[in-house]
Amino acid sequence: MFWYDALTAFVVAVLVVALFAAFVPATRWRGDAAGPDAGPSGVGLGAAGLALFFVLVFLGAWAGGAWAAPYAAAWGLAWLAFLLIGVAVAALIAGAGWTRPRTPAEQRVEAEIDRAEAERTLGDDRWAWGGVGIGLWVLLVALLVVIAAAYMPWPVYDEVGPGL
Numbered sequence: 251m252f253w254y255d256a257l258t259a260f261v262v263a264v265l266v267v268a269l270f271a272a273f274v275p276a277t278r279w280r281g282d283a284a285g286p287d288a289g290p291s292g293v294g295l296g297a298a299g300l301a302l303f304f305v306l307v308f309l310g311a312w313a314g315g316a317w318a319a320p321y322a323a324a325w326g327l328a329w330l331a332f333l334l335i336g337v338a339v340a341a342l343i344a345g346a347g348w349t350r351p352r353t354p355a356e357q358r359v360e361a362e363i364d365r366a367e368a369e370r371t372l373g374d375d376r377w378a379w380g381g382v383g384i385g386l387w388v389l390l391v392a393l394l395v396v397i398a399a400a401y402m403p404w405p406v407y408d409e410v411g412p413g414l
Contacts, residue, residue: 252401255319258329259312262336266311267304270340302386306343309393311336316400 314335315328322331352360 255312255316255332258332259308259315259336262311262315262329262332263304263308266307266333266336266340267300270303270344271300303340303343306389306393307336307340309390309397310339313393313396313400314339316397 311332315332318331318335319328322328
């Protein structure tokens, strides 16, 4: 059951991430400043962002599917729970990073605000990125705990309750 669930979540993650990468324009994702993780056009998600997106969809589909699959298995569709939860996780992540295209005038104003903010803080935004990093690690550990809890042998009690 463990390996079947892991393989199902992996296949779902590959399919979902491939569809999102193929149909969602990379320029519509946050992170449109050129950098080492930028996509081929210098903007967008990039390889590191796509790998992180895959890991989050994989773990999210596995965690949710492992808990929901027994209910879907009653109809012989255990894989459907993994698919629906994988699509939901991917949509939540993609929706959080979605922006509308900015006009050149908005880009100039935003660049001026960024420049003024950088002068005011003297580039001391490492604390903000540290919070994002900590939040990501907390999410990854929480997903792993949920996955582990799905396979633990929980005691089964009768209707009266434990020890009664």
